[in-house]
Amino acid sequence: MKLSKFKFDLPNNLISSHPAENRDESRLMVLHRDTGEIEHKTFKDIVGYFNEGDLLVGNDTMVFPARLYGRKEKTGAKIEVFLLRELNAEMHLWDVLVDPARKIRVGNKLYFGDGDLVAEVIDNTTSRGRTIRFLFDGDSESFSKVVESLGETPLPKYIKRKIEPSDKERFQTIYAKNKGAVSAPTAGMHFTKQLLKRLQIKGVDMSFITLHIGLGTFRQVDVEDLTKHKMDSENFVVGSECVSMVNKAIDNKKRVCAVGTTTMRALESAVSAGNRLKEKDGWTDKFIFPPYDFKICSAMITNFHMPESTLLMMAAAFGGYDYVMNAYSVAKKEKYKFLTYGDAMLII
Structure with missing residues (x-):
């Protein structure tokens, strides 16, 4: 076929x-x-x-609210991180997609909220894919709560409107x-x-x-x-x-x-x-x-x-x-x- x-x-x-x-x-x-x-x-x-x-x-x-908006250290440039899959719960290691990909490199630190959550880029996996580690001291449950408060409902990109609370x-x-x-x-x-x-x-x-x-x-x-x-x-x-x-x-x-x-x-x-x-x-x-x-x-x-x-x-x-x-x-x-x-x- x-x-x-x-x-x-x-x-x-x-x-x-x-x-x-x-x-x-x-x-x-x-x-x-x-x-x-x-x-x-x-x-x-x-x-x-x-x-x-x-x-x-x-x-x-x-x-879960998989879409996070944040900024890069030093430049403060706006970035988007889409959480795909948790690789290691203890280390808060995640497989993610990033945007804009060309500006997010291994070693970069990414900040979310008012610095409530910080992540470091560990590896490149695909053109837009990265492995990142969240520098977070708490356990999985506390981490989930922070993501819940900072993340956005991951509606597909073809829905062009803004996310609404009802989503x-x-x-x-x-x-x-x-x-x-x-x-x-x-x-x-x-x-x-x-x-x-x-x-x-x-x-x-x-x-x-x-x-x-x-x-x-x-x-x-x-x-x-x-x-x-x-x-x-x-x-x-x-x-x-x-x-x-x-x-x-x-x-x-x-x-x-x-x-x-x-x-x-x-x-x-x-x-x-x-x-x-x-x-x-x-x-x-x-x-x-x-x-x-x-x-x-x-x-x-x-x-x-x-x-x-x-x-x-x-x-x-x-x-x-x-x-x-x-x-x-x-x-x-x-x-x-x-x-x-x-x-x-x-x-x-």
Whole structure:
């Protein structure tokens, strides 16, 4: 499969810069993957597509305020540091992206807030990547609190407006609990407590994996031959409770639905030889694109994605390339909203 097969024109007016007023009132496109039939609904209507014993699996990672603004020592030049991954908690060593990259060199000291936090650049990793050490005496918890107070919600750069206080809550699922993501699992952001309650009353269960989303999920694919693309690794956990709930649903011939591409990646990265889910705690660089034989899920909820993105490729692998690309054409005609704060698609 070639990269150019996933090219389409995405007008700016279809990129949502704010979420729907109520999470579960986003629009929902339902795509039937056996026929290609499309239905137009509201997200809260999703209850009608699940029955007693069916299982939803969500990603309970929590976004932390990964974007820090500061200044360089001596010159006082403004800089931006985007925290990607903690390399050593004791030493407060982090893998980061910096801007402007050409001005931030090994040995530079960077100041955040009123000198509340100071970091030293230890190494260059890529053109924009650096390893930095925060010169901080406290433990991990105290460090987290300082980052929480100084950092900004890491909304994607294509959302051009200023960050608003409400973004801290809205760029997060209501069930987020394990801190470590630099982007939200967006499909899960449509769920409300009331909606989960309605599903529960109907006998639909929910279980969770944790996959800490890095920026690699959104990295542009720059090879035409998709077999040559390498995904960045992301840390994930599939625990015993999730394993038993998923395998029970499969045994009972019930529907297992991945809430989002990150959940799907985690589940497909933890498949046993007998096509059952197994416990796993580690890293995954699994890249799913058509054709692909999904082992665990029979349904998937996902947002509308960027052209040529690995997220679109996974959706096409699950729903069928022709059906999904046709659904995207329909979504554009019907003015569905795309990307992070956009509308959702249920593929069943």
